Amino acid sequence: MSLEDKYLITVGLEVHCELRTATKLFCGCANTFGSPPNTNICPVCLGLPGALPVLNKRAVEYAIAIGLALNCDIRRSVFARKNYFYPDMPKDFQISQYDEPICVEGFLELPVAGKRVGIVRAHIEEDTGKTTHVGSSGRIQGADFSLVDYNRSGIPLVEIVSEPDMESADEAREYVSELRAILVATGATDGKMEEGSLRVDANVSVRRKGTDELGTRCEIKNLNSLRSLGRAIQYEARRQMEIVEEGGRVHQETRHWNEDSGMTSSLRSKEEANDYRYFPEPDLVPLEPSHEMVESVRATLPVLPPARRAVLSELAGGKPSPSELEQIGTCVALELDGYVNSAVAAGVPFKLALSRAANELAALVGAGGAVANESFVELLRAEDSGRLSATQTKAVMSRLAELGGSVEDAITALGFVGLSDSEVAALVERVTSENPDEWSRYLAGENQLAGFFIGAAMKASGGKVNGRIFSALLAGKREVSRH
Amino acid sequence: MAIVDMSAREMAAAVRAGEISAREVVEAHLGEIAAHDHEVSAFLLVLEDEARRRASEIDAAIARGEEVGPLAGVPIAVKDNMALRGVETTCASRILAGWRPPYTATVLERIEAAGAIVIGKTNLDEFAMGSSTENSGFFATRNPVDPSRVPGGSSGGSAAAVAARFAPLALGSDTGGSIRQPASLCGVVGAKPTYGLVSRYGLIAFASSLDQIGPFARSVEDAAALLAVIASQDPKDSTSLAAGFDASEITSGVRGMRIGVVEEMLDGVSPGVSSVLDAAIAALVDAGATVERVSVPAARFGLSAYYLIAPAEASSNLARFDGVRFGLRVEGEDITETYLRTREKGFGAEVKRRIMLGTYALSAGYYDALYGKAQQVRTLIARDFAAAYERFDALISPTSPTVAFRFGERSDPLSMYMSDVCTIPSNLAGHPGMSVPFGAAEDGMPAGVQVFAPALGEGTMFRVAMALEASAAKPAVPVWRSAAAPGGAA
Amino acid sequence: MSSDQISRDETLHIAHLARLAITDEEAAIYASQLSAVLAHARDIGALDIAGVEPTMHAVSMRNVMREDVVEGSLDRDEVLASAPSSEAGMFVVPRIVGED
Numbered sequence A: 001m002s003l004e005d006k007y008l009i010t011v012g013l014e015v016h017c018e019l020r021t022a023t024k025l026f027c028g029c030a031n032t033f034g035s036p037p038n039t040n041i042c043p044v045c046l047g048l049p050g051a052l053p054v055l056n057k058r059a060v061e062y063a064i065a066i067g068l069a070l071n072c073d074i075r076r077s078v079f080a081r082k083n084y085f086y087p088d089m090p091k092d093f094q095i096s097q098y099d100e101p102i103c104v105e106g107f108l109e110l111p112v113a114g115k116r117v118g119i120v121r122a123h124i125e126e127d128t129g130k131t132t133h134v135g136s137s138g139r140i141q142g143a144d145f146s147l148v149d150y151n152r153s154g155i156p157l158v159e160i161v162s163e164p165d166m167e168s169a170d171e172a173r174e175y176v177s178e179l180r181a182i183l184v185a186t187g188a189t190d191g192k193m194e195e196g197s198l199r200v201d202a203n204v205s206v207r208r209k210g211t212d213e214l215g216t217r218c219e220i221k222n223l224n225s226l227r228s229l230g231r232a233i234q235y236e237a238r239r240q241m242e243i244v245e246e247g248g249r250v251h252q253e254t255r256h257w258n259e260d261s262g263m264t265s266s267l268r269s270k271e272e273a274n275d276y277r278y279f280p281e282p283d284l285v286p287l288e289p290s291h292e293m294v295e296s297v298r299a300t301l302p303v304l305p306p307a308r309r310a311v312l313s314e315l316a317g318g319k320p321s322p323s324e325l326e327q328i329g330t331c332v333a334l335e336l337d338g339y340v341n342s343a344v345a346a347g348v349p350f351k352l353a354l355s356r357a358a359n360e361l362a363a364l365v366g367a368g369g370a371v372a373n374e375s376f377v378e379l380l381r382a383e384d385s386g387r388l389s390a391t392q393t394k395a396v397m398s399r400l401a402e403l404g405g406s407v408e409d410a411i412t413a414l415g416f417v418g419l420s421d422s423e424v425a426a427l428v429e430r431v432t433s434e435n436p437d438e439w440s441r442y443l444a445g446e447n448q449l450a451g452f453f454i455g456a457a458m459k460a461s462g463g464k465v466n467g468r469i470f471s472a473l474l475a476g477k478r479e480v481s482r483h
Numbered sequence B: 001m002a003i004v005d006m007s008a009r010e011m012a013a014a015v016r017a018g019e020i021s022a023r024e025v026v027e028a029h030l031g032e033i034a035a036h037d038h039e040v041s042a043f044l045l046v047l048e049d050e051a052r053r054r055a056s057e058i059d060a061a062i063a064r065g066e067e068v069g070p071l072a073g074v075p076i077a078v079k080d081n082m083a084l085r086g087v088e089t090t091c092a093s094r095i096l097a098g099w100r101p102p103y104t105a106t107v108l109e110r111i112e113a114a115g116a117i118v119i120g121k122t123n124l125d126e127f128a129m130g131s132s133t134e135n136s137g138f139f140a141t142r143n144p145v146d147p148s149r150v151p152g153g154s155s156g157g158s159a160a161a162v163a164a165r166f167a168p169l170a171l172g173s174d175t176g177g178s179i180r181q182p183a184s185l186c187g188v189v190g191a192k193p194t195y196g197l198v199s200r201y202g203l204i205a206f207a208s209s210l211d212q213i214g215p216f217a218r219s220v221e222d223a224a225a226l227l228a229v230i231a232s233q234d235p236k237d238s239t240s241l242a243a244g245f246d247a248s249e250i251t252s253g254v255r256g257m258r259i260g261v262v263e264e265m266l267d268g269v270s271p272g273v274s275s276v277l278d279a280a281i282a283a284l285v286d287a288g289a290t291v292e293r294v295s296v297p298a299a300r301f302g303l304s305a306y307y308l309i310a311p312a313e314a315s316s317n318l319a320r321f322d323g324v325r326f327g328l329r330v331e332g333e334d335i336t337e338t339y340l341r342t343r344e345k346g347f348g349a350e351v352k353r354r355i356m357l358g359t360y361a362l363s364a365g366y367y368d369a370l371y372g373k374a375q376q377v378r379t380l381i382a383r384d385f386a387a388a389y390e391r392f393d394a395l396i397s398p399t400s401p402t403v404a405f406r407f408g409e410r411s412d413p414l415s416m417y418m419s420d421v422c423t424i425p426s427n428l429a430g431h432p433g434m435s436v437p438f439g440a441a442e443d444g445m446p447a448g449v450q451v452f453a454p455a456l457g458e459g460t461m462f463r464v465a466m467a468l469e470a471s472a473a474k475p476a477v478p479v480w481r482s483a484a485a486p487g488g489a490a
Numbered sequence C: 001m002s003s004d005q006i007s008r009d010e011t012l013h014i015a016h017l018a019r020l021a022i023t024d025e026e027a028a029i030y031a032s033q034l035s036a037v038l039a040h041a042r043d044i045g046a047l048d049i050a051g052v053e054p055t056m057h058a059v060s061m062r063n064v065m066r067e068d069v070v071e072g073s074l075d076r077d078e079v080l081a082s083a084p085s086s087e088a089g090m091f092v093v094p095r096i097v098g099e100d
């Protein structure tokens, strides 16, 4: 029995989401990524003596949108100061929300895992600046000095805290990818993990199966991708299991994930780190979103991923298979579900539309290409009618994604203007006479040789033959030959 | 009349009418500063060149027939905890020595737009923490009436500058009495407006929920004129109110007004100050008001609540003085050691004491018993004041229990904190309060009467102040004037 | 407020939280001074005010917000001119040991 079989893993996630406002949370400095250092700074976000914060209304609207999308209650909230010294924190306190967050008690559905993860809270806070460590080793510990850039200081964040409801790295990954899709759909964030728009901290603990008592948790930071998240949770869970197995105790601490070494390491365990001396921010007044404000935000919300998935599941007859579920998830996550819906409305079978969208189209879009919804529909109709083979359809789609233009032009340019029926019939004669052994075996009942003949016909015609028509004529010739 | 003896309104009127130039006004005051500030040390920085340049600009604008504002050419002394772009702003702390803010406080933009001229930055107790200006990180300011005594604090430099005729007007900040107490001790008018009436943007925070900027002047009407200029909503301050102040309605008298004397503020008051208050009550009755004693029970707890709330907020507000972005840095092995050394060296003893007290009050395990409870007491104080205002239009009390004390006389922190026992409750409640000089108490030193009104009741408060001023004995004068011309030069 | 007496160790801990370097001698002085102030605050410690809402602000405003419109930022050179140390458009700080 492996260690993993003896223990249960518990994961809770804290996701920081940068909001796509024009300005920072408490000042009019531009919220942009990649400006030269310290060019988007002012007395407020630089924490100069005498400066005061004024709350960005758009940031509040985004926070409300996120709360609504995560099925939260939107509440009266109060900003608080979280006091600690760090050079990336210009005031040496962070303005956040503590015991009265704006969004509480929501949930998020994981379609593949088939479970609901509770959302404890989502609150508004300001981001810190960025320190760059300069020194021989390049690591924090060995750096001689650090450089600080406050462009990011004061960028609005919403921190979303889940219940510890996830029980595996896969569930954690699914949670983040689903959350990301929802956040992007609300327009609150661009969701770019690699640019830090979405930052994930994972609280991981383990306990032996059959015991109720939760283990001590460790918080893992520096998870910059879904891949890191999965690997880090697996590593950390294993580490904790080994400690417990050897009779040791897991210490509550913050740990840093190192992508290169594939390990977590202790970042800090100072007692005082927990004494943040929170108190209500006296420079701001309470935030009490009115019913009107909440409703006006609700009215601007688009149809969100769960509802969009439900539409596709309905098309799958209400009971999608696991692989269909995954394809549906992909389509919705990449916002390709509209293609499927349009194709089905135009008479294309659901399975074909879903497969082409979740596989070929998703790959093309992922690589930066784009195909118009109407073209996708037109192309799939051609495939469904038998005019284009699957291979041809994929080739046309690639060309459209790369070069654009009309479906007909692409078909012509690729030479997929099909052979006439008599030309196909001639090809059948040709490949069967050129391969007499295979033909005899096919006649004797080796049906799989149909594929061999199609391949030969493709080769002979330079790919122009329509496989479906060829197959039909081939089968017809066998019927005639048998009698 | 000498220019420095004119009221601010007279000066502005004369400048606007072209009877005297702004430049002459500035020169007269710079002359007075040059002659006597060595006896007072009111200023940390005198802006000679800037003030002259600005005066010339105003004179030129007047010559062109342009509108120059209600305070045209009037010099104003500014407490050195308000940011003025490019001009050293220190809070009288070594940790900020040499800091030139890249921006200007809203109040200073407002007074400049009104034609006033910042003539200098005045001394204070470091970060406005103190009641004597002895805690300045640079030097102590002396009381112009008797230089062996303190001017009060923390806005001691501003109060002394106005009393000494270095400027007809000054700006101070009041967190627990820091405008009113020095006004009382120096014999000038000082007002703390309703919390939120004047923008705090650019005021270097001591205790954010209590701090408020307000005017000093030698007359109630001058104080009102300055308040009218600085009172208005500021989009840069989330706690700023959509309200202003109209100085035109303060002369209508107190006939028929009901005025309460706060009983809780009569304990421990010196006999001289007590007689001053009695005379003030008699004057108000003569002017047609009814005056009665009233109890504001929770006011007794003001001092305790204040010395938990103000240090707590200060401990957080003063964290940013860390040697990273501005001000002093004492380099250490690593960042933590740099923080420790910078703050050790940069802050004075009183500032450290309050940071420690506030850190303790907020730290894990004590929040509810200390900070949380103090905030509840605040509610009680506001409630008790509200009850008093159901029966009274305004309230009065001594401003300070005593006259100005001598240097070093109050070395124990608690006895110093007691100086603010009468002024603190209105900061906690957010109500306006002001001190009006009402003659002399012990040793001929000035003593003020404090007037309170409900939130945004500045109109009423100034009316009462006007009535008091009308019957007040001639205010005390700087020592160099009394020596030269006994009986005063006014 | 069970005890008004702050110990020397507690004082040193508070000083470190506030990033104030103090000597043992100073710790003893601060301990007694802070204890005295807290002893004075005993009067409110004794008040039975459970259920009384705390007042955070003297103002009762709600929902003060600004529109999401970009305003000018500061000139970097002017800001860095008053920094204790800067390089390459950034603030220089001594090495950061893993803490928070």
Ligand SMILES: [Zn+2]
Binding pocket: A024, A027, A028, A029, A040, A041, A042, A043, A044, A045, A046, A154
């Ligand atoms: Zn800014």
